[in-house]
Amino acid sequence: MSLTLSVDTARSSLQATSEQISVVSRNIARVNDSDATRKTATIVSGPGVGVSIPLIGRTSNQLLFNAYLTANSSSQAQTSITSALDQLQNTVDDTDAEHSPAALMAKLSASLQTYSGDPQNSAVAASVVSAAKDLSNALNSASAAVTQVRQQADSDIATSVSNINSLLSQFQTLNNQVIKGTSNGSDITDVLDARDAVLKQLSNEVGIRTVTRDNGDMAIYTDSGVTLFDKSPRQVTFQQTANLAAGATGAAVYADGVPIAGTPHIMEIQSGKLAGLVSVRDDIAVTYQSQLDAMAGGLINAFAETDQSPTPTLPAAAGLFTYSGGPALPPSDTLVPGLASSIKVNANVDPAQGGDATLIRDGGISNPGNPAYTYNTSNGASFTGRIQDLISSLGATQTFDASTQLPTSSSLSDYAKNSVSWLEALRQSAGAEADYRSTVAQRAASSLSQTTGVNLDEEMTNLLDLERTFQASSRLINTVNDMLTTLLQSFS
Amino acid sequence: MGLYGLMTTSISGMSVQSDRMGTVADNIANVNTTGYKEASAEFATLVAEGHVASYVPGSVSTIARRAITHQGDLTYTSSPTDLAISGNGFFMVQSPSGTPYLTRAGSFVSTNGELVNAAGFTLLGYDLLNGGSSSVINSAAGLVPVGTASLGLKATPSTSGTFQVNLPSDAAVSTSLPSANVAGADYSGLTSVVTYDNLGHKVTLDVYSAKTADNQWEISVYNHDGAASGGASNFPYAAGSLLTTQNLVFDGTTGKMTSPSPATLSVSIPNGATLSFDMSKTTQLAGDYTPASVTANGNGPSAVDRLEISDEGIVTAVYADGSRVDAFKIPLATVASPDNLTAISGNVFATNKDSGDLQLGTANTGSLGKVVSSALEKSSVDLASELTTMVEAQRSYTANSKVFQTGTELLDVLVNLVR
Numbered sequence: 001m002s003l004t005l006s007v008d009t010a011r012s013s014l015q016a017t018s019e020q021i022s023v024v025s026r027n028i029a030r031v032n033d034s035d036a037t038r039k040t041a042t043i044v045s046g047p048g049v050g051v052s053i054p055l056i057g058r059t060s061n062q063l064l065f066n067a068y069l070t071a072n073s074s075s076q077a078q079t080s081i082t083s084a085l086d087q088l089q090n091t092v093d094d095t096d097a098e099h100s101p102a103a104l105m106a107k108l109s110a111s112l113q114t115y116s117g118d119p120q121n122s123a124v125a126a127s128v129v130s131a132a133k134d135l136s137n138a139l140n141s142a143s144a145a146v147t148q149v150r151q152q153a154d155s156d157i158a159t160s161v162s163n164i165n166s167l168l169s170q171f172q173t174l175n176n177q178v179i180k181g182t183s184n185g186s187d188i189t190d191v192l193d194a195r196d197a198v199l200k201q202l203s204n205e206v207g208i209r210t211v212t213r214d215n216g217d218m219a220i221y222t223d224s225g226v227t228l229f230d231k232s233p234r235q236v237t238f239q240q241t242a243n244l245a246a247g248a249t250g251a252a253v254y255a256d257g258v259p260i261a262g263t264p265h266i267m268e269i270q271s272g273k274l275a276g277l278v279s280v281r282d283d284i285a286v287t288y289q290s291q292l293d294a295m296a297g298g299l300i301n302a303f304a305e306t307d308q309s310p311t312p313t314l315p316a317a318a319g320l321f322t323y324s325g326g327p328a329l330p331p332s333d334t335l336v337p338g339l340a341s342s343i344k345v346n347a348n349v350d351p352a353q354g355g356d357a358t359l360i361r362d363g364g365i366s367n368p369g370n371p372a373y374t375y376n377t378s379n380g381a382s383f384t385g386r387i388q389d390l391i392s393s394l395g396a397t398q399t400f401d402a403s404t405q406l407p408t409s410s411s412l413s414d415y416a417k418n419s420v421s422w423l424e425a426l427r428q429s430a431g432a433e434a435d436y437r438s439t440v441a442q443r444a445a446s447s448l449s450q451t452t453g454v455n456l457d458e459e460m461t462n463l464l465d466l467e468r469t470f471q472a473s474s475r476l477i478n479t480v481n482d483m484l485t486t487l488l489q490s491f492s
Numbered sequence: 493m494g495l496y497g498l499m500t501t502s503i504s505g506m507s508v509q510s511d512r513m514g515t516v517a518d519n520i521a522n523v524n525t526t527g528y529k530e531a532s533a534e535f536a537t538l539v540a541e542g543h544v545a546s547y548v549p550g551s552v553s554t555i556a557r558r559a560i561t562h563q564g565d566l567t568y569t570s571s572p573t574d575l576a577i578s579g580n581g582f583f584m585v586q587s588p589s590g591t592p593y594l595t596r597a598g599s600f601v602s603t604n605g606e607l608v609n610a611a612g613f614t615l616l617g618y619d620l621l622n623g624g625s626s627s628v629i630n631s632a633a634g635l636v637p638v639g640t641a642s643l644g645l646k647a648t649p650s651t652s653g654t655f656q657v658n659l660p661s662d663a664a665v666s667t668s669l670p671s672a673n674v675a676g677a678d679y680s681g682l683t684s685v686v687t688y689d690n691l692g693h694k695v696t697l698d699v700y701s702a703k704t705a706d707n708q709w710e711i712s713v714y715n716h717d718g719a720a721s722g723g724a725s726n727f728p729y730a731a732g733s734l735l736t737t738q739n740l741v742f743d744g745t746t747g748k749m750t751s752p753s754p755a756t757l758s759v760s761i762p763n764g765a766t767l768s769f770d771m772s773k774t775t776q777l778a779g780d781y782t783p784a785s786v787t788a789n790g791n792g793p794s795a796v797d798r799l800e801i802s803d804e805g806i807v808t809a810v811y812a813d814g815s816r817v818d819a820f821k822i823p824l825a826t827v828a829s830p831d832n833l834t835a836i837s838g839n840v841f842a843t844n845k846d847s848g849d850l851q852l853g854t855a856n857t858g859s860l861g862k863v864v865s866s867a868l869e870k871s872s873v874d875l876a877s878e879l880t881t882m883v884e885a886q887r888s889y890t891a892n893s894k895v896f897q898t899g900t901e902l903l904d905v906l907v908n909l910v911r
Binding site: 003004005008012049050052179180182183184209211213215219221224225226227230231232234237239251252254256257258259264266267484487488490 | 568657676682781786816874875876
């Protein structure tokens with residue numbers, strides 16, 4: 001009896017060893033896969049004679065994994081903010097560059113100065129008009145760029161939401177396999193890896209928190225506690241806005257019927273690409289747009305013309321700069337959304353559109369036919385009163401809307417410079433924050449990989465050990481075979 | 493007549509040795525038969541009447557024995573329906589014609605929804621599901637075939653669950669309570685949990701938590717089916733969707749719940765059972781709304797995936813969704829004298845007068861052994877000792893034949909006297 005027992009024991013050892021070798025080969029095959037964890041086949045003695053491998057385990061570290069998910073979400077949020085700010089910054093450039101509103105404002109002021117020294121020269125007047133056109137175009141294009149950034153963010157939100165929904169439905173398949181595998185004790189390590197990989201991808205889109213239950217089941221909540229997955233995926237919905245013109249509000253993102261990002265929101269998410277994109281769309285870009293609108297409003301008001309009659313009866317009207325609502329003036333200290341996109345040089349003063357550039361000197365741009373707005377009543381060729389007025393009102397301190405996050409009281413050119421430095425400061429701090437967060441995420445990823453990943457040296461060492469065990473067990477079977485042969489030979 | 497007696501005796505000696513060779517041949521043939529118990533030949537003398545003056549040789553007879561109580565080694569397999577008994581006892585099986593037998597050969601596989609072993613015998617057990625069948629201790633009455641055939645689809649309605657969240661103590665008081673069911677409801681947290689009704693439909697409950705005053709909260713539970721369509725906000729729900737509301741009061745010092753006590757939330761699932769959530773670990777601390785453990789039991793309809801068998805012989809049906817239900821109990825049978833059971837083809841045994849009557853009991857209790865799943869009991873034959881027995885029998889047979897031969901020669905001598 002004991003001879004056959006020895007063979008059984010050796011055979012169980014061979015089986016266990018070959019299973020271990022297959023686990024080692026699985027590990028080695030996935031050595032470059034960052035989602036792969038190290039699998040281990042632990043040998044236990046019994047049941048009965050010999051050894052067996054009751055289950056294949058994997059090295060995992062839930063704490064490190066959760067830390068990675070959090071760090072990754074937070075880094076993704078900041079990255080999407082930074083890239084939007086970079087895009088905005090590219091359209092604005094610094095205060096000295098030719099197409100920034102601040103530089104063009106200085107240029108307009110300079111050409112007015114030149115004009116005041118040479119008021120008879122209509123060519124100089126035309127150059128004032130051209131500087132004014134450059135400025136209004138710059139504001140138009142900056143405003144278009146902001147709209148573009150918001151539109152892009154809105155469409156990225158839609159992509160992100162559809163990613164979340166498809167990841168959640170993938171998660172359901174894998175989660176069901178894990179539950180089933182846990183209950184029947186089969187090897188689910190690869191499914192667990194795949195499920196973790198889905199969680200990693202999900203953490204790119206939105207900050208998540210997970211709860212694991214006894215049977216391997218996992219529930220996913222957003223970082224604000226809204227259910228994303230619990231036995232079945234919850235619907236995340238978002239209505240993309242076709243045209244996000246200035247002043248238009250994008251739709252909110254709903255998860256499980258709760259508004260989690262956008263306006264209004266109840267359980268607001270804190271991290272993930274989605275949070276970053278919504279903050280770009282509804283906060284940063286909107287603030288920058290309002291700064292551009294305030295600049296446009298300030299310009300129109302600075303160049304406004306008033307009734308010059310001895311007893312003024314007519315309202316002030318838009319002069320050199322006007323907008324879609326002209327000739328009436330926009331309110332001076334409250335925002336008119338989208339003003340920057342509609343500001344333009346009055347056609348009455350633009351030679352290219354049949355206007356008369358000298359109206360800058362004389363006044364009456366708003367209504368050339370109405371003498372009430374004419375400043376140069378004597379029609380003197382060297383009249384500079386109006387030009388001097390314009391220069392001083394361009395440099396005068398104005399009051400701006402408080403919601404633009406810039407000093408409310410400053411000159412128009414200072415306001416333009418402040419706007420540039422606001423954007424630049426925001427971009428720098430966001431960039432630094434993004435660097436910091438991505439470093440944290442990389443550190444979390446590398447410590448996760450060090451703890452749970454495959455180490456090739458270790459696997460090769462194991463392989464050598466296993467080879468020896470296999471040889472020893474085969475040797476044992478050989479010996480028992482020899483002994484039985486001896487017994488049978490005793491008959492002949 | 494002594495010489496004839498001597499020849500008869502040696503013939504009986506050869507005859508019993510060939511019986512013994514028969515057992516050896518049987519044993520070696522069945523060296524790998526699951527549940528086989530080795531046979532052996534024991535001998536008894538048959539003494540002829542004689543008296544002091546002359547000796548009349550008797551003869552010898554065979555008594556075949558089977559070491560039925562001899563435990564075979566267990567070998568482990570990957571099939572959970574391969575069963576072995578470690579210790580005393582037998583499985584109850586029935587032949588295709590319905591006769592109950594005992595066996596230790598447990599290589600059962602599911603055939604037409606019943607567990608049938610390699611020799612074609614169906615495993616018997618008590619039905620635990622349909623009210624349980626009456627167990628009769630000394631007969632096979634009440635035993636039914638074990639298998640998935642009698643287990644159909646199953647749905648379990650949700651009856652209990654946990655609702656353990658942290659409600660943010662610093663949250664603002666709700667401006668529009670969810671229980672009012674109007675658009676724009678204001679709440680601190682929503683957690684949805686999947687439950688099941690009697691038919692196994694998924695019923696998703698939306699559990700809203702809204703602060704009504706300092707340390708006071710209102711929980712409103714809605715049936716998600718009634719949520720406003722359009723994909724955005726759930727509010728307003730269709731009429732009748734509000735399943736329950738519950739007011740909670742927390743201790744402002746410890747953040748623990750003081751009312752209701754006991755801290756449960758009862759929800760009557762439409763067309764289902766009353767689900768009782770345990771809320772004893774719900775807290776009100778200065779943190780975010782955090783669902784720590786929100787679960788409910790119950791299952792949608794699912795079919796049996798496989799069977800699991802415990803040490804005590806309880807057969808648990810594991811459904812495709814991971815839920816488990818105890819479906820059968822496999823009893824172990826024993827008799828007063830197991831070694832006297834009658835062996836019948838197919839590794840099964842039948843009771844007889846000598847063995848005593850059938851007694852059924854639960855595995856792993858009393859003197860009965862335990863049921864081991866994913867294992868088979870190997871044949872109890874030891875090859876080496878069979879080979880030695882064979883050598884011994886061969887020698888004894890030869891010796892008897894020598895006695896016969898000598899007797900013949902002596903008769904020859906006698907016959908030649910008269911020539």
